[in-house]
Amino acid sequence: MTSAITTVLFDADGVIQRGTQDWTARLYGMVEEGVGEEFITDLMRSERPAIAGKEDFRDAIADVLTRWNATATVSEAIEPWHWFAAEPVVVDLIQKLRRSGIQCHLATNQHAYRRDIMRDDRGYDDLFDQSFYSCDLGLAKPDPAYFRAILGATGVPASSVLFIDDIPANVEGARSIGIKAEVYDLANGTDALSELLRSYELPA
Template identity: 40%
Template sequence: MNAADPAVRTVLWDADGVLQHLPAGWEASMRPVVGHLVDDVQGFLDEAFAAERPALTGEARWVEVLPRLLERWGLADSYDEAMRVWLTMEPVLETRELVGALRDAGVRCCLATNQDEHRGRHMHATLGYGDLFDDTFYSYELGVAKPDPAYFRRILQRLDLPADRVLFVDDNAANVQSARGVGLRAEQWHVDDGLQTLHRQLRAHGLPV
């Protein structure tokens, strides 16, 4: 199949780093909350991301996991501030506009993101992903998270499309490789790479940008 074959009619979009971002980064944003109480902010974040993993697949609830994590680090009183940072995100307007333009051109666009239920519902309500996309695939709803190949297989079942008719855009190399392993077309892109790069990647798959 030619790389410029216009057979791609559905694009799956990651959220963090693609459609939304935390401009200062996790460590810089969390440091005012916990930096005066712990020496190793990055260590705290590493443990937090590991503890969050079961919540991404719906096996746990982050609002119950986070208090226990904070207590272990002696940060029990920092729950509200920590949750505020966890739920802080800024939309990438250029990418969102591109999604709208593709949909206007007849290309189906869907959200494909790893999120726990609390953050996912917050994103859905505050950033309007239900209106922005034709469909949304949150990991906590699917019961499996990227980069597990089963994540992409479940989406393909929902879409009822061959894998090579679907393009996936994500900023994480492991997720991109996993998608390709399932047969999807996939491109790695982060907001810092610039919109021109994203346009070039989409055009390579025959998309009208």
């Protein structure tokens, strides 16, 4: 595949980082038996406004805990959002791309609480040329406006950008404005990511 990719956008969860503990088991244990799945669904739904920068995630969690008469404190309930780690092989691939002159940016849906963990505790800003968190943009994938905001900030034409995400809807959102985009899931192994990058004639 011939291309002129100068910029690669990487999603975070499922592409460069993975969970390190069983967070579902922890959350299930916070409510009565038999309602864990519904409780987690409510938590994920409550996360959406915070991901778009419209609400504080700690406040959203507090509301969910009250709704479900959960035994956990907000600090206990939010702890699983710390349980992730970057995959070293993927980090190395990103740095190889950057050394070759390819701009690499983080393009991720995150609320401010988790952004601060990624930025301040894990040093993600050092891994990328720029980082685009949905909570900062006030826009979230798969909204095409999210990707337009990134193009505006970088000044790069859509045709020169490759976006990699594990969620097909996000990939389609990027493609809808002319960005080249591919589905990749870290669960499929890092060799698959190397092959994907090479298919765009990128060093991997």
